[in-house]
Amino acid sequence: MDGSSLDALDARLLLLLADEPRLGVLECARRLGVARGTVQARLDRLSAQHVVRGFPPDIEPGSLGYALTAFAVLEIAQGQREYVSDALAAIDEVCEVHATTGQGDLFVRMVARSNDDLQRVIDTVVDVAGVRRTSTSIALSTPVPPRIRPLLERIARR
């Protein structure tokens, strides 16, 4: 069980489920050309080993009324990164946070309902204790939405 604990069959199975998540085990087995028990075993293993965190619904935030997406780079005070991270995690509109190289910054993705709402969200983020400086930019479009698929397909092909 090395680093790449996914083989081609696993990858094909995941791609299948990504396209049609409500597919039954038997139907998966048919399409993959393997026995039902095999698919069942793979599925059990994948969730047991947590290589798949889950199958969260891929929802356009716009459908929920959050039309705007914005990014912020935060410069934070020494030693406050963990505290700030936790505070950001508690904000519903914050959809993603990464700590990055550079000047010990945090990178934040957030959503909002409108320009006014975005102002409020940004204020909430900036007001977190330990945040020194921020630089914000708004997403105008998303040419490549978050995806893992190409990597999976590469494995599946093998």
Place this chain on the structure above:
Amino acid sequence: MDGSSLDALDARLLLLLADEPRLGVLECARRLGVARGTVQARLDRLSAQHVVRGFPPDIEPGSLGYALTAFAVLEIAQGQREYVSDALAAIDEVCEVHATTGQGDLFVRMVARSNDDLQRVIDTVVDVAGVRRTSTSIALSTPVPPRIRPLLERIARR
């Protein structure tokens, strides 16, 4: 059918499926305390209206052998944004691209197997015609992994 085409029941259903995607319609109905037909109807509507793009597997790139995540801000030549976007979309390691306000920049998230590999990926990105200047940073940690859940829960509570 207004902007927020999701009501509390939809949200609870999505949360349920997010946790246990292989749940059957009947089981969902039981847990939500509604009739089977209702769940079936909601599910049909959700996919028909494309409020849910799908249920892609949430996979730790590390499981696939891609241990590194990096971000790049690209400054691109006038009028080349679409071309550059397409070129980036063709790179497997590029997992996300946004066009942002500012100086007509693109924001890119990418993954790589190792430092050497990251160098190669970055080179590939930078070599795309139309890319003027880039600034890259590496993700050290991800305090808040991509999530939509808090927004869903807010709707579900209502």
Place this chain on the structure above:
DNA sequence: CTATGATTGCACATTTTGCCTAGTTCAAAA
């Protein structure tokens, strides 16, 4: 060569699905 783990093929009882009908709620329109 042989043991171990994965996969296959098959069978069984039970559950779920897909599809349908009919009665009930409830809110908005008339």
Place this chain on the structure above:
DNA sequence: TTTTGAACTAGGCAAAATGTGCAATCATAG
């Protein structure tokens, strides 16, 4: 207030899928 329509509930039915167990086959590493 009454009417109307959409959404929901409750049930029935046949077909299909699931969970489970088991013996046989295969591949691979020791």
